Every structure is written in structure tokens, then in C-alpha cells.
Amino acid sequence: MLIPVILSGGAGTRLWPVSRKAHPKPFMRLADGQTLASSTIRRALKVASGGVSLTVTGRDYYFLTRDLYREAAPEGEHHFLLEPTGRNTAPAIGAAAHWVRDHFGPETLMLVLPADHLIRDHAAFAQAVSSAAELASKGWLTCLGISPTHAETGYGYIRAGEPLSDGLEIAAFVEKPDAETAQRYYESGQYLWNGGMFCFSAGAILAALEEYVPDISVGIAQVWRASASDAEPVELEPESFAAVRADSIDFAVMEKAQRRAVVPVSCGWSDIGSWQAISELYEGDALGNRVRGEAVLVDSRNTFVQGEQRLVAAVGVDNLVIVDTGDAVLVASRDRAQEVKAVVDELRRTEHDSAIHHRTVHRPWGSYTVLEDAEDCKVKRLVVRPGGVLSLQRHRKRSEHWTVVSGEATVRIEDREFCLSPGEATQIQAGQLHRLENHGDDNVHIIEVQTGSYFGEDDIERLEDIYGRT
Amino acid sequence: MLIPVILSGGAGTRLWPVSRKAHPKPFMRLADGQTLASSTIRRALKVASGGVSLTVTGRDYYFLTRDLYREAAPEGEHHFLLEPTGRNTAPAIGAAAHWVRDHFGPETLMLVLPADHLIRDHAAFAQAVSSAAELASKGWLTCLGISPTHAETGYGYIRAGEPLSDGLEIAAFVEKPDAETAQRYYESGQYLWNGGMFCFSAGAILAALEEYVPDISVGIAQVWRASASDAEPVELEPESFAAVRADSIDFAVMEKAQRRAVVPVSCGWSDIGSWQAISELYEGDALGNRVRGEAVLVDSRNTFVQGEQRLVAAVGVDNLVIVDTGDAVLVASRDRAQEVKAVVDELRRTEHDSAIHHRTVHRPWGSYTVLEDAEDCKVKRLVVRPGGVLSLQRHRKRSEHWTVVSGEATVRIEDREFCLSPGEATQIQAGQLHRLENHGDDNVHIIEVQTGSYFGEDDIERLEDIYGRT
Known part of the structure; x- marks a missing residue:
């Protein structure tokens, strides 16, 4: 059995202003209208045997990622490990290996894929995964090595060694080269790009972590014990996770390991790095x-x-x-x-909001777009998906005025509950308990006008929240 | 007596996207935060003897121009001639000359100034106007000629002739030159830029129009008879005005006239042309x-x-x-x-709105800014100035939801009239007669949410309007 393990994080700062901290690269829509996350999950499930995926991502990205997956691959069984903070790939892969071993046994293969890369030739990719899985099932720690199309200085390289039945031994991992060295690598035909795609069994990678980075291995085992590992999603326990040393799987394991192999592939790969x-x-x-x-x-x-x-x-x-x-x-x-x-x-240095947020912000219940953010008022368009429920909440410093523009909204204000149709409006005074729900089959769109003295997102007291945000 | 005659029109298409048809160059704010129109009226009144100004502009620009003048030069007495359509400078100046002659006599001097030029050295400008007025009072048709600072190909030139007591005779007007010719003009020291600033008596320019372009002279006399010339503002009668041949004052009169003079000036002039x-x-x-x-x-x-x-x-x-x-x-x-x-x-060819309107649109009662313009709703911020009154109106296809965010609004819906304070809201159903007024001393700001099936500005039936727009 092969389970895709998708690593989804990273801000993709070179793709600002579209990619931002709160809306990073996997959520960008490319020319085909698809997000990279959607394309990745579809590609992953095509080569996975069991329809099961595991994604390691940040808390803030969970709901949007889950929603994109449900839309892109509704047939899949999508599991999530949520990192409280980024610790690079070795701890993420270690935690994923624990999950895979616990649920499917140590022989189960993991196909590690970054969530934000592009692959145009699916058949070539599937063929390479098949070879990598063969090797991995024999205990090899395996990489996909991308055949270079030019002398690139922006990627690490893998030097290929002796041939194996389904690939090549890895002679060495080498750092990003200078232009001259890159040219030499390219012309030699012996080097492949390291695209961060790996295949190994859960047992093999856990053993390798234990052998080469025992501190990370021990740390992740502690995280795993401290986390509710049967929950869905699994929230990795913050204190123990923060104590794990950050390191890449390349540096922690692959550069040191003995039985390591690479499968060369030409699959129209791009890391969409700029x-x-x-x-x-x-x-x-x-x-x-x-x-x-x-x-x-x-x-x-x-x-x-x-x-x-x-x-x-x-x-x-x-x-x-x-x-x-x-x-x-x-x-x-x-x-x-x-x-x-x-x-x-520079924007981070000056704490400029455009480094972090877009005007449209995704929430578990849908999204909102800021139409006006002024001294005297704030205006938003709220989009509540079918089944979406905003938390039962109140604000101290602002009143809210809701006008429904489409869909049927179910509104609670204090102890009153009622429905609003398009063209109908209501207002919520500062201090009034309120909740907005969508019991219908279509999105509810509401224009919210906030009046008062302060419009910060922190003026919210949540009394109940079906998404666990209280 | 000298009366500034300010010609204000023209889209300034080279300054798109800030200058647009509905918000042309005179309304642009420059580095000093002032609009060109405000700077021009202030500069004009400093050199005028009587505190009276006359501005020839389009109907659509009247309210905003008047408001800018009241703010920039509240001490002035501002009169307006409104052109139903642009016919170039000769008819505009001709109509202005009728107005000046009727109100102040034919000996009264007119100082013709474009509304959208910049002058940095006010003293030099005032000195030149004084000399030009001297000449004009002796019957000369006078230009201000700007001393070139470089070999510019974008302006027409004036070749200076024999010296006069307060300036120079004009030998010739010449068209925009090529680069080589411009260089020759510049080096000769005999040429001045034609910046479109003139000084002459109302009687002299009317006589010159009669002599050199009798058709325009007759046409303008007809317009003047057909217009309510004592009204404020004077709306030039559309049918007769449309029948007047369009021509520039340069071509119609100045290039042919006998007694014509130029006063050279170095006053930090710029036409802000790009x-x-x-x-x-x-x-x-x-x-x-x-x-x-x-x-x-x-x-x-x-x-x-x-x-x-x-x-x-x-x-x-x-x-x-x-x-x-x-x-x-x-x-x-x-x-x-x-x-x-x-x-x-290109934008005009495709009828793109950004060639014409800004998101903020000025109205006699204040302005509105479009915050959202979507299929399902339109959201605006309305700003109603003290004393401002929106027309008594109704819409067929949209309901409106008003939330007051600052100021005290007086609202009429059908036969009910009431006040709304900040944080209060009301709604107007499609078909309901309504009006919004500001009886207070501060601007009223309202967020308007339109719901319904159609949000075009043409879905408005005006029953009463204090600005004559019914």
C-alpha cells in the first residue's frame, strides 16, 4: 500500500502579492484555474493504491486545504496532521511516518510530495512513482530525481551512482551550485534535480531517523505520544513539537543514509518558484x-x-x-x-498587512472580503457555504448591519432566531449575542456594515464554535 | 478693471488613469494637495482688480468647480458660463466677452487663463499680467509668451517682433516645430512658447472676432441672445451653441490680427502635459x-x-x-x-468605464464611491455635504439599505421623514419615494447597499431636485 504524504506549508514569498502568509503558494490558482493544492491531491490519488492521503500542514491552512481537497478529489479519504509551527521536513515526515505505521503498519509506503509543485506529464510521473515504490518496498530510501532541462543554480542536485533494477543508487546530494558548476552538472548527465519527492516505507524512514538524527526521532516519538493521534485532524501537541529540532529530511537522513536510491524522471516538473x-x-x-x-x-x-x-x-x-x-x-x-x-x-519588517492577508480571508464557514476599511466603518462581503455556521459571538465596540444579497440566511440575535431572504436586513447592536448560519443548498452572501469605534478582528468573544475556535 | 476668464475643460488624456472624462485635469491634485483649478483661481484673483472671476466650463464640471473655488477663494465672486458641448476656445472666449461687456462694459479687460496649467513664480506672473493689461488697455490683443527653457516640440511658438513700451509686437504664430526647428527657435532667443494666456478688452476681442471670423461672431451673438445671460450660472443655449463653428482663438483671431503683442515671461510655467x-x-x-x-x-x-x-x-x-x-x-x-x-x-473604443469615471463620482450634493459593483449587489459610500440634498427619487429595480456611519442624516421615505444617527439604518424598497438630506454642519457618511436585479445609474426617477436635474 502507498499513501501520499503531502507537505503543505511555506509562504512562497517570491510569489507575493498573490502568495501571502495567510494564503500561501498551494492556494494560488494557476492558468488552468486550479490551485496547486488541488492539482497535487488529484495527482497523488492517481498513483496511490488505497485512496487515502495524509497532509501535513499548519492549523491556519487546514479548513481551506480540506475544502479544496473535497472539491478536487471527493472520492479520497483525506487525513491531516496539523503542525503548530513549522519545523522543516524531517519532523513533519517523522510524524507522518508514525501516523502511517500506526494506521497501516510499518511496511506501508509513503510518497512524500510538496503541495506546491507543478507536474505536466502525469504518465511519466506515475511510471517513476511505480519504480520508486518498487525500490521502497525493498527497503530503499528513494527520491524522484528530475532530469535537468537546463543548468539551474536554484536547486540542489543528486549525483547518480550505480544502476539498480528500478533506478540508480545515490552517490551524493550536492548543494545549489554556482553557474559554472551547474553547467558542468548539466552537461555530465550524472546529476538530477532534487525536487523534494521521496518514497520509503514508514518503518524504513523511522529507522533511519533513529539512526541518523536520534534527537529528532526521540522528539517526534514524544510529540506522537502527547498528541491525540486518532483524532481527525491530528493536532500535533504544540509544546513537544516546538522542542523538536528543525531540519530537512535531506540533511537529516538522505545525505547520510546507506540504502538510498533515485528514480530519474522527466515529467514537466516545475517548482513554480517565481x-x-x-x-x-x-x-x-x-x-x-x-x-x-x-x-x-x-x-x-x-x-x-x-x-x-x-x-x-x-x-x-x-x-x-x-x-x-x-x-x-x-x-x-x-x-x-x-x-x-x-x-x-521589507513589508514584514514594517508589519504591513499585505505581507500576510489578502482582502479575501478564508474561514471554516466560507470567506469574507473587506470592501472598505476606514476610520468610521468597515464593510465586508461574507460568503457562508451551505452548512456553514459562524461562531455564536458578540462584539464590544461595534454594531453590525447585515443585508442579505443572495441565499437564505438563518440569523440568531440574543434569543431570537429568524430567516432573512435576499433584500432583507437586520442589525446587531454592540454587546448583542449573534450567530449566522446557512441551512440552505446555496451560498449565502451578506454585506456587513460595521459601525462603532473599533473594527479589529480581535473584538470578538466566541461563545460557541463548531470549528473549535472558542 | 481686469476679469480673469478661466477656460476649464478638456480631458487631459495623457494623465489617465487619474484624469478622466468625468474628472479631468483641472480637478487633479498635485504634490501640494491642491487641484489645478484651485491654484488657478487663486492665482487669477491675485492679479484681478475686482475680485470677480468668470469661468467657462462644461455643465458636468460646474458643481465641482464651484465647490473648489468656494474653498480655495471664498472671498471671490465667481461666475460661470456653461458650455453644452466643447467648441474650442474662440466661441468660449467670444461668449465670455459678451458677458464681460454686458456686465462691466467693453473697456473691461479679460485675462484668459487655462484652468489646468501650473505657475510657480507668482510675482513674475503678476508682473507680466500687469504689462499685458497696460497693452490691452491701449487696444492690443496681448499674449503672455513663455520664455523657453529648452527646445520643446510639444508647443506652438510666437515669434517676437519690434519692442513696445510693455512688451513686443508679435511677428508670427508658428505651429509645433520638429526637433531641429525647435532647437533653432530656442537658440535664436526670438521665440516664445504660446501657453494659451491672453489679455484684451471685451470690446477689442469682440471686434476682432467680427472682423476675422464673422460667422463665429454672428453665431456667438445668437447664442448670447438665446441664453438667459443674467442667470447664475449662464447656460449657453445648446442648439445655437452647437451651430457655432469650433475654432481656436489662436487660429481664428491671433494669427490674423494687426495690433497684437506679446509679453515675455519666465514664471516657472508648466502645462502639466504628461x-x-x-x-x-x-x-x-x-x-x-x-x-x-x-x-x-x-x-x-x-x-x-x-x-x-x-x-x-x-x-x-x-x-x-x-x-x-x-x-x-x-x-x-x-x-x-x-x-x-x-x-x-483603446478604452474609449471598447467603451471601458475607466476612460470616463472614477470609483469616486462627484455630485452637486457631495460624492459617492463605489465599494462593490457585482451581479448581486452594489455597495457605495455616500458623502453628503452640509446643506446637501439628494433628489426626491425612486428606483424600479433595486432596494436600498442605508447605514449612517457619521453625521446626522435626514431621511424621507414616502411620506415619513426622520433622522438617523451614526449606527442607525433604514431600508427603502424598490418603488418607494425617498430623499436624503444633510441639515447638519458636518458631512454625512452613509453606506448604501443596493439589492435587486439591476444597479445601473439610469434606474432613477427624479421627482424634485434642487440642482435642476429632474
Whole structure:
């Protein structure tokens, strides 16, 4: 049996302003309209034997990831381990191995996949996974090694060694090279890119962790004992998890292990590491321009525009990336797209909200979009999914005015409960207990106007919450 | 007596996306926070003797212009001629001359000024106006001629002739030159820029119109007879005005006239004709970057950013103009800033709203800003000035929900009239007669949520309107 273990985290700062801390790269929608998370779960379940997946992600990403999976792969059985904080891949994979061993036995194979990569050739990928699983079932710690298409300096490399029945032994893992070394690697034909995809049995990786990083092995065992490991999702116990040393599985295990193998694969892989990489997913016009959204380009060339609701106009420019979102716009030289990270660093330094949140924020019950955030009021569009229930709550400093624009909303204010249809409105005074629910089959859309003296998200007292947020 | 005659119109398409048809260049706020219209009226009244101004503008611009004037020059007596359509400067100046002659006599001097130019040296300007007035009072048709600061190809030139007591005779008006000719003009010292500023008596310009363009002269006389010329504002009668041939005062009169003079002036003049010109009003940093609004620039140079509410980030770019507004963003090469016009042409061709309106739209009673414009609802912030009264109106296809966020609103719905304080709300069903008034001393801010099936501005039936819009 093979269970995909999807590692989903990381902010993807080079893809700001679309990728942000509260809405990282796996949630970005690409040219095909799909999120990377959706594409990953579909790809994973195609090669998994049992329809079971395990995803290791942060608490904040759980509900949205689960919802995307349910939509993208409703037939799958999706399990989650929630990390209270990021500790790199070794602890995440260790915890996942515990889960797999406990539920399916130590011989069960784990296929570790990052949630935010793109693979275009599914057949080649499936073939490589099949070979990797063969090796893993014989006890090899196995990587997928991506056949380089150019002399890339941005990835680590794997030097291949002696051939095996279904792949090659790994001679060495090597760090990101300089340009000259990358060229040599590329031309030699002996090196493969390390794309962070692994296959091994739960027992084998747990044994390897114990052998090569005993402190992490002991730490993860403690986390596992301290966590309610049969819960769904499993919330990894915060105190013990925070005590585990952060390390990558590459450095902790793969670089030191004895029985390690690589399966070379050419599967149209991309780590979608920059806007340059995203722009290449679009067809260019005769002048090399690529546009998603609404744009007017006057005498401009080799320019990529990704817009949302606003119009983007360019005049006489060349070789730019222009990315427009609700609250921020990025203009970057295409060749310098990697350096977008520096913008995010600066925004974090100044605690600018656009490093973290979008105007649209996902919640377990749906989402809200901020339409106006001013001194005297805040206006939001709330979208409550069928079955969605906002917590029973009250605010000290603001009143709320709800106008239903579509769907049928069930509203409770203090002890009164009633339904509101499109065009109907109600108001909730500061201090009044209230709750909003959607008992219907369609999304409920509400315009919420907040009035009062303070509109921070922290002015909320939750008395009941079906999502455990009290 | 000298009366400033301010010509205010024109879309300023090279300054899109800030300048738009419904919000043209005179209403743009520059680095000093002032609109060009405000600066112009203040400058004009400083050199005028009687505190009286006359502005010729379009109907759509009247209320906003009047409000800006009242704020910028509350001591002035501001009169308006409203053109139903633009017919270039000769008919506008002709109508203004009728008004000045009828009210103050034919000897009264007119100082014609465009509403959307910038002058930095007020003393030099005042000195030149004084000389021009001297000449005008002796019957000369006088221009201010701007001493060139470089070989500009974008302006018409005036070739100076024999000296007069307070200026120079005009030898010729010449068209915009090519680069080589402009260089020759500049080096000769005999040429001045034509900035569209004139001084003459009402009687002299009417006589000149009669002599050189009798058809326009007759046409304007008919317009004047057909219009209620003592009204305030004077609305030029549409049918007769439309029949007047459009022509510039330069071509119609100045190029042909006999007694014509020019007063050279160096007054830090700019016609603010492009984003390049606007960027030069800001101090650059060590890398030549100029920023208005919130921006993060990473390794970028010679770049001008003008933002509003959103963050603009630039990475590794050089020599760009980036202008961000509520619904459109422009990225242009600085050298190509003149070509922004091509974007507007394209937007007009496709009837894109961003060629015409901003998210904030000015109305006689205040303004509104569209916060959300969707299939299922439209959300606006209404700002009603003290004394402002929206028309008594009703809508067929939408209900409106008003939540007061600041100020005290007086609301009428059908035959009920009541007050709403901040935090209070009401709703108006489709078909219900309603009106909103501000009887207080502070602006009233209201969030309006429209629900229903259609949210176009044309679904409005006005029964009474104090601004004459029924």
C-alpha cells in the first residue's frame, strides 16, 4: 500500500502579492484555474493504491486545504496532521511516518510530495512513482530525481551512482551550485534535480531517523505520544513539537543514509518558484506578452500581466512582470522576479498587512472580503457555504448591519432566531449575542456594515464554535 | 478693471488613469494637495482688480468647480458660463466677452487663463499680467509668451517682433516645430512658447472676432441672445451653441490680427502635459525615484510612483511611471509617457468605464464611491455635504439599505421623514419615494447597499431636485 504524504506549508514569498502568509503558494490558482493544492491531491490519488492521503500542514491552512481537497478529489479519504509551527521536513515526515505505521503498519509506503509543485506529464510521473515504490518496498530510501532541462543554480542536485533494477543508487546530494558548476552538472548527465519527492516505507524512514538524527526521532516519538493521534485532524501537541529540532529530511537522513536510491524522471516538473516560472505557463502573443485578466498593452513586449478586478495598462515597457491584487501591485523586471522576496522582507519588517492577508480571508464557514476599511466603518462581503455556521459571538465596540444579497440566511440575535431572504436586513447592536448560519443548498452572501469605534478582528468573544475556535 | 476668464475643460488624456472624462485635469491634485483649478483661481484673483472671476466650463464640471473655488477663494465672486458641448476656445472666449461687456462694459479687460496649467513664480506672473493689461488697455490683443527653457516640440511658438513700451509686437504664430526647428527657435532667443494666456478688452476681442471670423461672431451673438445671460450660472443655449463653428482663438483671431503683442515671461510655467511633467514636481531620492503614496522600491531607479490606497512594489526596474488608482493601474516607460493617450483611445473604443469615471463620482450634493459593483449587489459610500440634498427619487429595480456611519442624516421615505444617527439604518424598497438630506454642519457618511436585479445609474426617477436635474 502507498499513501501520499503531502507537505503543505511555506509562504512562497517570491510569489507575493498573490502568495501571502495567510494564503500561501498551494492556494494560488494557476492558468488552468486550479490551485496547486488541488492539482497535487488529484495527482497523488492517481498513483496511490488505497485512496487515502495524509497532509501535513499548519492549523491556519487546514479548513481551506480540506475544502479544496473535497472539491478536487471527493472520492479520497483525506487525513491531516496539523503542525503548530513549522519545523522543516524531517519532523513533519517523522510524524507522518508514525501516523502511517500506526494506521497501516510499518511496511506501508509513503510518497512524500510538496503541495506546491507543478507536474505536466502525469504518465511519466506515475511510471517513476511505480519504480520508486518498487525500490521502497525493498527497503530503499528513494527520491524522484528530475532530469535537468537546463543548468539551474536554484536547486540542489543528486549525483547518480550505480544502476539498480528500478533506478540508480545515490552517490551524493550536492548543494545549489554556482553557474559554472551547474553547467558542468548539466552537461555530465550524472546529476538530477532534487525536487523534494521521496518514497520509503514508514518503518524504513523511522529507522533511519533513529539512526541518523536520534534527537529528532526521540522528539517526534514524544510529540506522537502527547498528541491525540486518532483524532481527525491530528493536532500535533504544540509544546513537544516546538522542542523538536528543525531540519530537512535531506540533511537529516538522505545525505547520510546507506540504502538510498533515485528514480530519474522527466515529467514537466516545475517548482513554480517565481513569477517568471508562472508566466511561462501562459502562451505569449507575437510580441511575447502574456496576459491574465484585463490589460491594455501599448507598444510593450515580453511583459506578463496578471490582474484581478482592475485594468492594467502598460505603455512602451519591456520585460516586466506586473501583478495586481486587491490591495497591492507588483512591477518587477522579469529577470529579477526572484528578488520579490526582498519586498516581502521589507513589508514584514514594517508589519504591513499585505505581507500576510489578502482582502479575501478564508474561514471554516466560507470567506469574507473587506470592501472598505476606514476610520468610521468597515464593510465586508461574507460568503457562508451551505452548512456553514459562524461562531455564536458578540462584539464590544461595534454594531453590525447585515443585508442579505443572495441565499437564505438563518440569523440568531440574543434569543431570537429568524430567516432573512435576499433584500432583507437586520442589525446587531454592540454587546448583542449573534450567530449566522446557512441551512440552505446555496451560498449565502451578506454585506456587513460595521459601525462603532473599533473594527479589529480581535473584538470578538466566541461563545460557541463548531470549528473549535472558542 | 481686469476679469480673469478661466477656460476649464478638456480631458487631459495623457494623465489617465487619474484624469478622466468625468474628472479631468483641472480637478487633479498635485504634490501640494491642491487641484489645478484651485491654484488657478487663486492665482487669477491675485492679479484681478475686482475680485470677480468668470469661468467657462462644461455643465458636468460646474458643481465641482464651484465647490473648489468656494474653498480655495471664498472671498471671490465667481461666475460661470456653461458650455453644452466643447467648441474650442474662440466661441468660449467670444461668449465670455459678451458677458464681460454686458456686465462691466467693453473697456473691461479679460485675462484668459487655462484652468489646468501650473505657475510657480507668482510675482513674475503678476508682473507680466500687469504689462499685458497696460497693452490691452491701449487696444492690443496681448499674449503672455513663455520664455523657453529648452527646445520643446510639444508647443506652438510666437515669434517676437519690434519692442513696445510693455512688451513686443508679435511677428508670427508658428505651429509645433520638429526637433531641429525647435532647437533653432530656442537658440535664436526670438521665440516664445504660446501657453494659451491672453489679455484684451471685451470690446477689442469682440471686434476682432467680427472682423476675422464673422460667422463665429454672428453665431456667438445668437447664442448670447438665446441664453438667459443674467442667470447664475449662464447656460449657453445648446442648439445655437452647437451651430457655432469650433475654432481656436489662436487660429481664428491671433494669427490674423494687426495690433497684437506679446509679453515675455519666465514664471516657472508648466502645462502639466504628461506624467513625466508631474513627476518633476517631486523631489527625487539618491536613485532618482519619486514616490507619492505607499511604495516599496527594491533596486529600482528613476521611477515615479503615484499611488492612492494600495501598496505599489517595484523590483529591479528603471525609468518607469507607475500610477495606481481605485480601478486601474498604469505602468509606462517615462520617455513614453505622452503615449498614455493611446490607452485612453483603446478604452474609449471598447467603451471601458475607466476612460470616463472614477470609483469616486462627484455630485452637486457631495460624492459617492463605489465599494462593490457585482451581479448581486452594489455597495457605495455616500458623502453628503452640509446643506446637501439628494433628489426626491425612486428606483424600479433595486432596494436600498442605508447605514449612517457619521453625521446626522435626514431621511424621507414616502411620506415619513426622520433622522438617523451614526449606527442607525433604514431600508427603502424598490418603488418607494425617498430623499436624503444633510441639515447638519458636518458631512454625512452613509453606506448604501443596493439589492435587486439591476444597479445601473439610469434606474432613477427624479421627482424634485434642487440642482435642476429632474
